[in-house]
Amino acid sequence: MTAANSASEAHSTDAIVVEATPYELIGGEAGVRRLADRFYAIMDEEPDARKIRAMHDADLGPIRQLLFEFLSGWLGGPALYFERAEHRCIMSAHRPYAIGDAERDEWMTCMRRAMFDCDITGDMYDLLDRAFLRMANAFRTRPAG
Known part of the structure; x- marks a missing residue:
């Protein structure tokens, strides 16, 4: 074996790249749970999120768990939400609500603060901000304006 062959073999081994998922990069289960918990804490305490807060039950526990489960799979981790027998298409789940630009903006403000926190x-x-914004835009059920 020549030095060139040895270097070539070493280089090809070094070229293997393992990419982590967003789920892993934000801390796995604990990181996703922290994000979901913080998101709903902000929504609950922020007066500027009153429109979207009013769309939820008084007890945010169940929806907080659903967001955690959804984000887990959406970010590349365990597909907990999608394994639920009663899971719904995320778009269908939001269709009954009057979601326009103001509600989208409130949601994004809460999520942006949660990510920062x-x-x-x-x-x-x-x-994540770009992906969340695409999703939030898709959830709008009222025309812009």
């Missing part, structure tokens, strides 16, 4: 920063923050 959970130390999701830099490229991961930007990636």
Whole structure:
């Protein structure tokens, strides 16, 4: 074996890249649970989130668990929400609510603060922010304006 062959073999081994999922990068189960918990805590305490807070039951525990389960699979972790026998299409679940630009913006404000409070920063923050905004725009049931 020549030095060139040895270097080539070492280089090809070094070229293997294992990419982590967003789920893993934000801390796995604990990180996703923290994000869901913080999101609903902000929604519950923030006067500027009153429109979206009014769409929820007084007890946020069940919806907080559903968000945790949904985000788990959506971010590349265990597909907990989708394994539920009674799970619904996420779009269908939001269709009964009057969601316009104001409600989308309230939701995004809560999620952005939750990401910041959970130390999701830099490229991961930007990636998730864009994805959350696409989702929040898709949930609108009222025309813009």
